[in-house]
Amino acid sequence: MHTILPFLLAMIAAIVLLEMLATKLKIAYPILLVVAGLLVSFLPWLPRVTVNPDLIFFIFLPPLLFEAAWSVSFKEMKKWWRIIGSFAFLVVFFTAFSVAIVTHYFIPGFTIALGFLLGGIVSPPDAVSTGAITKFVKISKSTSAILEGESLLNDASSLIIFRFALVAVGTGQFIWQQAATSFLWMVIGGVGVGLFLAWFFVQAHKRLPTDASSDMAFTLIEPYFMYWAAEQLHCSGVLAVVTGGLFMSARRLSFLNSSSRIRSFSVWESFVFILNGIVFLIIGLELPEIVEGLQTMGIPLRTAIGYGVLVTGVLIAARIISSYAAMIATMIFRPGVVPRTRSNIGRFLIPLLLGWTGMRGVVSLAAALAIPITLDNGSPFPERNLILFITFVVILLTLLVQGLTLPYIITRSGLFQGLDGESEESSKQKMKHGLKQHVYQFLKNKYESEPNGNAGLEKILKQWEERAKATDDSWMNGKTKILFVELLEIQRQYLTELNKDPQIDEEIIRNQLYQLDLEEERLKII
Template sequence: MATITTVLFLLLAVIISGTTARFTRLPLPLVQIALGAVIALSVVPTVDLKPSIFFLLFLPPLLFLDGWRIPKDDLFRDRVVVLELALGLVVFTVLGVGLLIHYLIPAMPLPVAFALAAILSPTDPIAVSAIARGTPVPKRMMHILEGESLLNDASGLVCMRFAVAAAMTGAFSLREAVGSFLWVAIGGLAIGVAVTWTVTKAKNWIADRLGEDTSTQILISLLIPFGAYLLAEHFECSGILAAVAAGVTMSFTEQSGRAKAITRVQRSAVWDTVQFTLNGVIFVLLGEQMPSIMARAAETVRVTGHHEPWWLAIYVLVITAALGVLRFLWVWTSLRWTIFRAQRRGEQPPAMGWRLVAAMSFAGVRGAITLAGILTVPFALPDGTAFPARNLAIFLAAGVIIVSLVAASIALPRLLKNLELPPQAAQQHAIDIARLAAAESAIQAVEQAQHQMAEGRADADLYTEASARVMELYRQRIDRTQQSDEALADGRKIDLIERQLRLAGLRAERDAIFHLARTRQLDDESSRRLIREIDLQEARYAT
């Protein structure tokens, strides 16, 4: 009963956090962390955060959804930058920050310092988007951050695993580390692809023979990331990469269009709710751990050779600053390399100012992955002695999370304001071509369906009239795409005006239906059905 009560309070905190963040204008993650700390200091039973359970419950669905929804064309276009950040920057961070931590705190063994630096390397784009919600992050920058996060979670955790193993055994083999990394990475990716592909083929085979059940389809999509994660972990591969690969594969299998429209609409709503809930609970749990971590500060500081707890704050600030400086240098070098390659190809290199580099640097905030990862550090060595500086590493990781969130919440909105990224290729022409092709295909389908439906019927003229009405809408779309640029602009303006008028009409319809339901002139089932139809139409015109 106590566990259920705690879970309900965590969900209540997530609900309250949104309103509180809008009222106080504070970043949502910081509000959720504060509410988690309040829960920890209250009479509500706290959660004993077990990292293995945390990884299983929270990471697979979130990473799966990120892989599913991230724009693949954008990710492929910026693949070099993403890989440089997700792999090269992680290694750069592990070496640079690890040596710095060992220099600052000689009592922390070098392998432990590397382990701490490795788990500090993954970034959290969810926190970035929440922090900068008042000043939207440019799409291309957000896509790069999302792609980086999808991969650096795995690379950072793998590096931490090697460092912890070195601390436990006192030995490190580069050949074994490289071989293990390849097995962990390639195996995880292969398992993620295989699970999604197999499940999709199986459910399509069943749907073709027995029909498609929307609820079952949604539940299957929720279980796929957990299946991929658990299977990969069973074979000692990366469950995180398996979840990511499963999501990316899901996006490709969905392009077949086999699912019903209603399945896609309902599934999208369910996944939006899952994402909102899990993201919120993660930061609330993070805040709930803070009081217990802070309570061990007096004991932890003795490991550093000092007695004043404020030395811990200095270490946190220095490590956070080092992470920012290394990220700034890496991003600047990566962008200069991008410009150099563009010049070698004879292209006009894009303009990239210092604000872009600074924004990318501050956007490297740390989040729940860092805390959950550092909590997986063992309590004892194989000989039974306590793992060296474990509590200190946990304290420093938690402090860096808080400081990076605060720094980003202050700096990012200012840096992102009116920030321009290198231009993307215009997509409007491709969209117009797609609309034209879709309209022509629709006209052919309507004509064919009309002939089949009206064949041999006495009222065939009614089918002809109905098909003419439908095809006229598509012919208008085709006519507009073949006009001049000025006429096209006018056509788009007409579409916008028409959409606004349709939205006004749909909202009036909904108000009328609600009024009829409230006055008992319409039964509940009919009103829900009509409201859903109106909602689906509004969703179509509002996007």
Template sequence: MHTVETVLLVLMLGALTGIAARYVRAIPLPLIQIAIGALIAWPQKGLHIAFDPELFLLLFIPPLLFADGWRIPKREFFALARPILLLAFGLVLITVLGLGYLIHWMIPAMPLTVAFTLAAVVSPTDAVAVSAITRNLGMPHKTMHMLEGESLLNDASGLVAVKFAVAATLTGLFSWSNVAKDFTWMAVGGLGVGAAMGWGFSYARDAVTRRVGDVAATQMVLLLVLLPFAAYIVGEKIGVSGILAAVAAGIATNFADLDRSNFISERLQTEGTWSMVEAAFNGAIFLLLGLQLPSIMGTTLLHSGYDWWVLLGWVAAISSGLLLVRWVWIELGVHRALRTAHRQGKMTEKPSRLLNLATTMAGIRGAVTLAAALSIPVYLHNGRPFPERDLLIFLATGVILFTLILGAIALPLILRHMPAHEDTETQHEERAARMAACKAAIASLTITESDVQQHDEQWLAQYQEVVGRITQEYRNRIHLLDDSGVATSTEAQRDTPEMVQERRERYVKEMELRLHCIQVERDTLYAERQAHRINDETLRAMVSELDMSEVALRKRLVVARKAAGMPMASAHGAN
């Protein structure tokens, strides 16, 4: 099959499996995609593609890590910096050393440097798979942010460790001082290059959009999508971590976006584009893993000389050792940092043995592990085959499947036994911010002395009438958001709880009727187009306005239903 056809097929299957996962909620999406990929490739005449690890790393990993760096809550990321760094760097070092010696002891035929290589290959975690498994299961938000931060950084630290372990195998030389020096250069250099490119792009974008406004939104979004590839390539060319460069570019761009509140079109296009890129690339990654699975298993079983049950035993032992090292490190090295973060108010949930166990089981391996395993060179410098390369790839793939399946079974069970956790802090912050925005909007409507002097009485009367309607709308929203029962007017202060609840339910009904009216408007516009009374351009412009209004109303309806204690409406038709 031609490469273009393969890519199109993989993207199509990624979209279809994403839809199927909505109906088969008991099985995590990554497992569905791996299984479908394996079924397609398993038969003799199935789909078999040549996997280029360097192309894989360039094509899939930078945009996904850039998107993670762009989306991850920066306040939580920096607030939980200590436990994240302990997991992302300290745990990787302990894993490479501890697991490397275990693998060499268990498989004497595998040289120690190759054992270290395998340990480095399986050290990066995959927060995407964890998110797919724990969706709607109650994983505490701050813990999930910590796992995302860990995955964001240990991809780079793991791949750097792989590079040094492979170099030691190829040359037979290893120096801790050189490793420390090179690692520091690659990490700091990668972060510096990425941050510089992120800020540079943001400065250039601001210079352009100050002149042309939102007219160039589509072109700016396209350049933003290309930015992670540029950061990765530049980083790799100058000898630093391209992956950390992509991460840093995403974080820097997000900080710059905080000053771009006026560019609505660009913001909407950016959100939609990145959502599509993430869904497509994440699906493609796990499908590609499934497509490689039969050939990896077949090659190892035919040429390794080991029985299948011995191979499966090694996979189970390595995976168990990996999770055991993770659990011990969390209990001994990270637990204190988590307790300190909880005591300082940076982490809502209190660290517990059960939460530590959930964090351990969340150490699922995924796409980066596969890419790192397949990037191992085939031959040494002297032309001899790389020692136990096929076995290394098989064991790494087995660890991915083992941790995925174990996580899919264990995480739901653990989270069900954890006390119910509600992110009340975030909800209070959101409610306070909405109230502050409403009050600021009301204050901005006050008639000034200059308005009185510049306009006649008719204008002032019309203005006051409009201001009255708008102010009442904002006051309704403030009453809805005010949990304390303290309102902004004397009348509202005499309201009983029953009256407050009735007002909230009435506001919900108003939002529902507004949404109904928008849907009727949209249907009418399409009917007008079908009757050839308006053209396509007019239709698109008017429907776009209604769509943005509906998105805003649906978000307000969710808040209103929560405040009124009413169940959420069906997600059908929601944006």
């Protein structure tokens, strides 16, 4: 413990420093983390990093998926559900199938089951990498919504493939009837467990005398409990966490107060950042052990690298082909929801861009490391080290090649210039104007019968119109503070209703709600 603890602290410090450097260089921090992990792994005095396959999913996936579900816009997911669904399920299955066929044909000793196992591992793109890359360039809201929604659901579909492939490799057979029944139970059971536990947690937050600290502690353990409960029932823990997170996210205003929302946001942001950083460092640090495993198998390093390049090419090609197929299908059956561009040529470039966003990362590594070392009969798991090495090469190549070129492609193509700027500003103005009118009408209807000369009320009205001119808070007595809190709640209700407008970006609504939470916290300390 005394040996590992300094190493873990050094890892966290390195993650923070590398993120700062990545921001300064304007590149995605996962790229630097993977390269740094790869470089330091060759230092002889570092302790060997070994992750227990049985714990890798349980440690990393639940909080990462839960946080992603809280961050994604459910309204945008509903708007683009056809494209998101096709990318999250059909494209993942097509990609896994393509990888299975190609590896079975080109890699000696690779069965179809092992090919599907590898395909399930490397098929889901990584949301963290894509988000870290696109924060330095401007993309359209529709493209961002599709990428976020896809990343939230494709983990579940790919891990379902992974689980069935594991069974097929271990037993040597695959019964379609049992697989179909198991698939339905994994999906229906996972969604059901997630919704039930999410409802239970919401009720617990409402009924228990919690404060910000206890609310924050509960939210940290809730995704782990959802995942564990679903897995105990042999259904999808990933779907349980995703659906539960979406359910609770949509009701965050009803069971978390302003203090809980603000503090939880900060804690979760740091927690997820550290988890992601550790995983990307582990990707690099695991390489020496994987290479040693290849040597014991008698596979030349050059040959294994070639296999990794081959699989990477299949992944990129399959995603680009699928992107164009999804765009064409959308133009035929739902032309009204095709993403806007400045020209028809730009419209046909969007699938190419979506195809180029398929960087792999956290989920692929977690799935690869979760492959058991031995089968149930005690024999070594076939081709485990080769699968791990191919996964590493795929992650490294997609991060370096696609990750470093994606910002340049977006900037040079100019696909998204001028598409969302005016509409976003218009949405903000519409929201702010409607908010002022709503609060003014509320004050007028409720306090028009108040006698003139009420200093507190007059101060509130004046401060509402010209907040910047207020010089002191001596007028903030008990009655006026209650009124201010009531006004904040009225604004939240208005924003919740306004969010139903499909033309209003939900991110703008969330930012304004966060500002209201900060205002309420300021009132508490006056």
